[in-house]
Amino acid sequence: MENDNFKLNVKRTWKYIKEAKLNLIGYGIVSIIEAIISAIIPLLAAKVILNITNGIINQLILSAIVVFIIELILYVMIYFKGFFYQKIYQKTLIAIQKSLTKEILNLEVQEIDKNSSGLFINRLNKDTQDIAGLFMEYAYWLSYIITNVGVLVTIFILNKYLFIYAVITSLIVYFINRKSLAKQYEVQRKLKTIEENKTGLTSELVRGIRDIKILNASRSILKQAYNKIEDATNEQVHIMNIRRLYNYIESNIRALTDLGLILVGCLLYNKSLLSIPNFVIIYNYQAKVKNLLVGIVKIAEYNKKFSIAANRVYEVIENSKFAKEQFGNIKKDKLEGSIKFVDVSFSYDTEEILKKMNFTIKPNEKIAFVGKSGAGKSTIFNLITHLYQVSSGKVLLDDININDLDCNTIRNNMSIITQNPYIFNFSIKDNLLLAKEDATLKEIRNACRLACIDDYIMSLPDKYDTPLGENGIILSGGQKQRIAIARALLMQTEIILFDEATSALDNETQEQIQKAIDNLKGEYTILIIAHRLSTVIDADKIFVIDDGKIIDSGTHQELLKKCEFYKNLYSKDLHN
Structure with a gap:
């Protein structure tokens, strides 16, 4: 199952990496040349030692020059490998971040409301970097393993005893790295969630700094921020401690195995089972054998890290966890402006906000919605603008189900x-x-x-x-x-909605805005959620909302006569 998930994530990522295919080809060619040169250098170094041993000075100088030239070529390959790596990383990261940014904007507003901003910010910034970087690291170690299999074969040909020794000691290093990886993996998953929470709080802290100061809430906010900073840092240190411990163990074992290799080499030399040049070659190669098996562990490590990041990003891009806005295919350049609710209900999680609501608004009418806070007025606007989906019933624009209209028809009108x-x-x-x-x-x-x-x-x-x-x-x-x-x-647009839009204005400015709204009357469908009832007394119709239901409707004068609830609201407004 885990392997299938990894393959799926590689397939998902490949379409972004393909945008850098020329750089990929360059990276592959340079990597092969680098691997070949890295394998040749120990052989040439052994030849230099053999020339020194035999006193062949002319060949010694020539061999040294050849080694120098080949090493220069190696460093050129390493430079260009880094260059191609950077280009691939850059293009892949840009492509993934563009795709994720687009899909975040396509999410239902409810998904943004339910989750912290840190969740999306971390996935957009950190996880996309992990995908691009870890994929390339995975590719590096895979090519390293493949190209260095030849090193293992060479050691076997030169001396089967040291081949067995190199394999056994490398397996010890392999299992140490594997144990370290297993311990790091669980901590890494926990760290991702902690970092999301920290980023979310940091974002809120910056955006809400004025309110924090005015409320004198610095101590409370700082306490929360410090806790999240400490939690994230503690987990990071935990990972570093695991790495440091196992690196220390591995370094000591490597030193012991190097010493063991020298002792075994001396023993074999004394028994005429090993020549000095062959020993030099094997000694230079044995680190590559250990790294070969470490590379297998690294691939497993990058596999897990890559999958953690990829799962988090692609569950947004591919809609596997977060709901995306759904639109239809019907296109209209201009709506006339009629709106109809037919038995519309809406629930947020388990709480029912609107309950089988019905009303009709004709084109170019000025309509007001009034009621206490939390009655469901803003939810009505969210359904009309298709920011929320109805739980049941239908919202009709120009007698067309809003779910059948395309995005531009709704948003441009x-x-x-x-x-x-x-x-x-x-x-x-x-x-x-x-x-x-x-x-x-x-x-x-x-x-x-x-x-x-x-x-x-x-x-x-x-x-x-x-x-x-x-x-x-x-x-x-x-x-x-x-x-x-x-x-x-x-x-x-044909339909203009004012959601308590004049609530923060002074009386003089409110009168000016009211004139602007009055100028629009008769030409546009105008919907107003009113905090101040005095601003909607000239509305063609006023809907009185309470507890998610329309309890009455009519003009201002009609409601004053027949609706006690509205009359009380208006009296309070006049008193204020």
């Missing part, structure tokens, strides 16, 4: 302004161009005027080229919302 919009660490202009890549500066400024943010932007030294920092850190909450409103207006 609706925009949403949320209570906490995300502003990217780009310039103001680049943030707005996310909504419409080919927008002119005139179009951008018109959208910003409607959103009542143009005057502020033009007062900045760099105007629309002003960088905003991570999540628009230089902007106030109200300014971020106005940038988001401008972004949505720039898209000119």
Whole structure:
């Protein structure tokens, strides 16, 4: 089973490595030349010693020159091997990271909500590096083993007694390395999970630094951060301790076996069963024999490490663990803007959020959803925008099941302004161009005027080229919302959703935004989740939501007359 999994991961990775096929060919050729030269050098070194022993000075100089030239060629091969390795690693890493980045963006929003950001950040940064690097290490040791089998054959031909000795001592080194690997493997798996948690907390710490300071929560956050840092570091040290212990044991055994080889060699020489040149060759080769078996252990080690990283990456890319967004094939350039919920229910894990909800919205209507926090209003918007999938029932856009529409039809025909919009660490202009890549500066400024943010932007030294920092850190909450409103207006979609989008605005700015929304009325389907009921009293229809159900609907005046729940909400709003 494990072997099949490894083969599958190699097959998955090969399609990314193929992008560097010319470098792969170069790497293979250089590796073969390097292996041949590495095998020849001990033979030539033995010849030099033989010439010294026999006093053949002319041949000694010639042999020394040949060894020097061949070693120069070897170093050139090693240089180019490193060059090709780097190119293969680089191209493979870029290809895998591009693929994973794309697939993360295709995940259902619920998957992002349920998991920490560290899980995806670590897989994108660390695990992809492990795949690219470990695959090449695996290839290196595999080629090393294949090309050095000839070394083993050479030792057998030169002296069968030392061949047996070399094999026995190498097997001892092999089993020591294998034991070390087994101990490291379990720690490595545990470390991956710990590092994910550490990365997630670090990301939150940086993004939430202002709230941490204001809440005076540094001590609590630092305690958690320190614990995760210590846990990760302790596991890393644990792995290093295992390696150090077994390397120490292996080094001592290697030293003893080297001494043993000299003693056995002397014994065989005294019995005329071994010549000095052959002993020199075998002595130089015996390290390669040990490394040959160590290479087998290394392959097993890289096999496991590679599989851990590959499983974590490919379960995202190939949708084996994380659900991806599903779309249909029906394409429409423009939707008319009608929306219909038919017996829609939605559950998050085991908690039922919406319960058999039904409503119809006509094109170009202005609709409001009101209710207490947690009633399910934002979930309705998540279903309309297809960020969430219904648990049962149907969401219809222009009488077409939303699941049958393709991605561009849905996303190009609706925009949403949320209570906490995300502003990217780009310039103001680049943030707005996310909504419409080919927008002119005139179009951008018109959208910003409607959103009542143009005057502020033009007062900045760099105007629309002003960088905003991570999540628009230089902007106030109200300014971020106005940038988001401008972004949505720039898209000119048929359906515009406002999820408490004016909640962070002062009264004066709210009135200006309200005018902008009023200007859109009759031309677009406008849906509003209202925190302040005074902002939706002119809506064509207001849906009152409580505990995942629509308990009433109508105009503002109708609801004041017939719905006590709405009347209480409105009274509280007026009082506030």
